[in-house]
Amino acid sequence: xxxxxxxxxxxxxxxxxxxxxxxxxxxxxxxxxxxxxxxxxxxxxxxxxxxxxxxxxxxxxxxxxxxxxxxxxxxxxxxxxxxxxxxxxxxxxxxxxxxxxxxxxxxxxxxxxxxxxxxxxxxxxxxxxxxxxxxxxxxxxxxxxxxxxxxxxxxxxxxxxxxxxxxxxxxxxxxxxxxxxxxxxxxxxxxxxxxxxxxxxxxxxxxxxxxxxxxxxxxxxxxxxxxxxxxxxxxxxxxxxxxxxxxxxxxxxxxxxxxxxxxxxxxxxxxxxxxxxxxxxxxxxxxxxxxxxxxxxxx
Amino acid sequence: xxxxxxxxxxxxxxxxxxxxxxxxxxxxxxxxxxxxxxxxxxxxxxxxxxxxxxxxxxxxxxxxxxxxxxxxxxxxxxxxxxxxxxxxxxxxxxxxxxxxxxxxxxxxxxxxxxxxxxxxxxxxxxxxxxxxxxxxxxxxxxxxxxxxxxxxxxxxxxxxxxxxxxxxxxxxxxxxxxxxxxxxxxxxxxxxxxxxxxxxxxxxxxxxxxxxxxxxxxxxxxxxxxxxxxxxxxxxxxxxxxxxxxxxxxxxxxxxxxxxxxxxxxxxxxxxxxxxxxxxxxxxxxxxxxxxxxxxxxxx
Numbered sequence: 001x002x003x004x005x006x007x008x009x010x011x012x013x014x015x016x017x018x019x020x021x022x023x024x025x026x027x028x029x030x031x032x033x034x035x036x037x038x039x040x041x042x043x044x045x046x047x048x049x050x051x052x053x054x055x056x057x058x059x060x061x062x063x064x065x066x067x068x069x070x071x072x073x074x075x076x077x078x079x080x081x082x083x084x085x086x087x088x089x090x091x092x093x094x095x096x097x098x099x100x101x102x103x104x105x106x107x108x109x110x111x112x113x114x115x116x117x118x119x120x121x122x123x124x125x126x127x128x129x130x131x132x133x134x135x136x137x138x139x140x141x142x143x144x145x146x147x148x149x150x151x152x153x154x155x156x157x158x159x160x161x162x163x164x165x166x167x168x169x170x171x172x173x174x175x176x177x178x179x180x181x182x183x184x185x186x187x188x189x190x191x192x193x194x195x196x197x198x199x200x201x202x203x204x205x206x207x208x209x210x211x212x213x214x215x216x217x218x219x220x221x222x223x224x225x226x227x228x229x230x231x232x233x234x235x236x237x238x239x240x241x242x243x244x245x246x247x248x249x250x251x252x253x254x255x256x257x258x259x260x261x262x263x264x265x266x267x268x269x270x271x272x273x274x275x276x277x278x279x280x281x282x283x284x285x286x287x288x289x290x291x292x293x294x295x296x297x298x299x
Numbered sequence: 300x301x302x303x304x305x306x307x308x309x310x311x312x313x314x315x316x317x318x319x320x321x322x323x324x325x326x327x328x329x330x331x332x333x334x335x336x337x338x339x340x341x342x343x344x345x346x347x348x349x350x351x352x353x354x355x356x357x358x359x360x361x362x363x364x365x366x367x368x369x370x371x372x373x374x375x376x377x378x379x380x381x382x383x384x385x386x387x388x389x390x391x392x393x394x395x396x397x398x399x400x401x402x403x404x405x406x407x408x409x410x411x412x413x414x415x416x417x418x419x420x421x422x423x424x425x426x427x428x429x430x431x432x433x434x435x436x437x438x439x440x441x442x443x444x445x446x447x448x449x450x451x452x453x454x455x456x457x458x459x460x461x462x463x464x465x466x467x468x469x470x471x472x473x474x475x476x477x478x479x480x481x482x483x484x485x486x487x488x489x490x491x492x493x494x495x496x497x498x499x500x501x502x503x504x505x506x507x508x509x510x511x512x513x514x515x516x517x518x519x520x521x522x523x524x525x526x527x528x529x530x531x532x533x534x535x536x537x538x539x540x541x542x543x544x545x546x547x548x549x550x551x552x553x554x555x556x557x558x559x560x561x562x563x564x565x566x567x568x569x570x571x572x573x574x575x576x577x578x579x580x581x582x583x584x585x586x587x588x589x590x591x592x593x594x595x596x597x598x599x
Contacts, residue, residue: 013501017398024395028408031415031469037437038426052440100320103313110310115317122324125580127331128572129552130559134348135331153323185312214419217534221560232421239425240538259435266429270422277417285410292477 042066042267046260049267065268068261075269077227078234085230086212089149093208094201096154101162102189106175123156129221136222147222148230152215158204161294165200166193168294203291206284213277231273239266338570358570368554368571375550375575378536379528381464386524389472390517393479394505409480412473423470424538427462428453454543463539463548478520482513518596526583529575551575 009017036056041049045060053059069075103109104116126132132151141147170193178188194201216232223229242262338358340351362368392412399405415423430436431452439449452458486509494504533552540548551571559568583598591597 010500016501017400020395020398024392024399024408027392027395028411031473032411034426034430034469035411035414037430041429041437050435052435052437052443055437055441096320096323099316103317106313108309109313111314115321118321119324122328124583125332125576126328127334128569128576129555130565130569130572131331131334131337132327133560134334134337134565135327151327153327154320156324159320185309186316189316210417214417214421216419216421217537221556232419235419235421235425236538239421239428263429263435266425270425270429274418274422278414281414281417282410285413288413289477289481293481 038267038270042264042271044264046257046264049263050256050260064261065264066272068265069268069272072265074226074229074234074237075231075272078229078231081228082213082231084145085148085215086209089152089212090205090208092149092153093155093158093212094204097159097162097204098189098194098197098201100154100159101166102193103185104159105163105166105170106185108175108185119156119159123160133221142222143225143228145228148218148228151222152211152218155208155211158207161291162197162200162204164294166197170196199287199290200294202284203287206280206288207291209280210277235269235273238269335569335573337565338573340566342565354566358567359574361567362571362574370546371549371551371554374547375529375531377547378460378463378531378550381460382467382531383524383528385464385468386521388468389475390479390513392472393476393483394509396476396480397483397509398501398505409473413477414473415470416474418470420535420538423466424535427466427539451543453539453541456544456547459539459544459547463536467535475520478516479513482516483509486512514594515596518590518594519598522583522586522590522598525586526579528582529578 037054040056040058041054042065043058043061043063044054045062046064048054048059100119104112104119106112136142136147136151141150174192175188178192183191214232216230216236219228219230219233220236223233334348337348337351339353339355340348341354342348342351346352363372396405396408399408431438431450433439433449433451433454438452443449450458452462490508490512491504494508499507529551531550531552533550533556536548536550537553537556540553552575555568555572555575558564558571587597587599
């Protein structure tokens, strides 16, 4: 059927379809290749990686890199810290978001107009890095785990998405009916709004979760205690600052061996660190479009 | 009377529910906004914000006249404009995806192109540094095989800007295309069919049906992009910086961080940050008004 359709196309359309498929396949390869390469390199023999033998598939497969990752105490502690910030932080984000979005979605709430403006303004203008830093310092949050969680307790942008969703999907009649049954606004939030907003909560969990997991800057700004550093900061040390001491190794073969091992460790760290998000991603991907669409229709 | 009373009651409950977010916004958004006055003061920790002496526009003048900071502003603008020029990439990608008829392939392309968005910038820059390493990076090894000498991607100031912008496209083009794909899905079927009946080719349909239909979305996104010309986020560029590319990689946000947080020159750095947010806000307003006049589409 489809082939027949293709046969009846004009020459111009055929060319167009052809060029389009080539173009997208090219983009597809450009985006996919680095991802595949990193995974392949992380499973390959260190020497094969630095000599360029690994181009697409793993060469002389080994798990040495992953062994090194899981023996590295800093990485393990970074993992535990990151999971802590992820769970506690995202939970706080979701609670704050719904607590804010729900009252702003009810037209019975008289301060709604004023408060909407109050929150939206923070989206367009902020005090900036230094005044916030001074504030966090004054509050005594510097160098505490709370500094990683509380200053980013809510994103106004996500809150607006959530509010728009509630306004558009929770029927107004439900509120009136629940009022007749003597339901308080708080009870209504728990038994009606929250169950009905599950899809948007899934999207927001992804948004908040990803930004929590990937954040390194907050830690760089507010933490200088090694014990509290998230995985991203540990990775920054390993990947960007290349903290592998090579000055003490004298002969060339040992240097190249160490260089290979450190490369392998880097690739394995990249894979391990990206795994949690990449595992979550396929489940939420179908909701993504919905989230982006609601976000673009501003409230 | 009774009804009114109940209303009042529920209003009280709404206030109770929203109280935490309100307190949060006051403390972490509005109090720092008040802290902007540091930019006009000779801030000393001992005297506190209110007790410090006023210096007026001293720091602003300093920021707008010293050669060092002018270079920073120039770098920021060049990178911002370069980024703005790549604005059509996600649109082209979305149109291409929309034209795909093979369902499973379309799904796969979407899945893969969206994925890099979820990778941490630390991982992205780490990947780039590994793969573009002067000696052992795969890209230089492959370039070597076709006879092109090794390129020092991170050490060469000439390559840096392209590296920054195009790695950003690699990471976000797919994700940014989602909004256009969604808009294209909303193009009325009747219009497409009418165009087919009129004998329009697929390319003509894109130009005369699809493109005008998603133009409002494009304009909204364009307004936001203009606002961001002077706001180069600090996360990625800070990781990409080294002493060799510093002449092109120092931008306002990294400058604010280094002067303010690292060197504790709070007043000067607050002034620089404020300059950036003001310019960005003014740009947003101007472009928004222009779009309103020209096309009837605007943010507000």
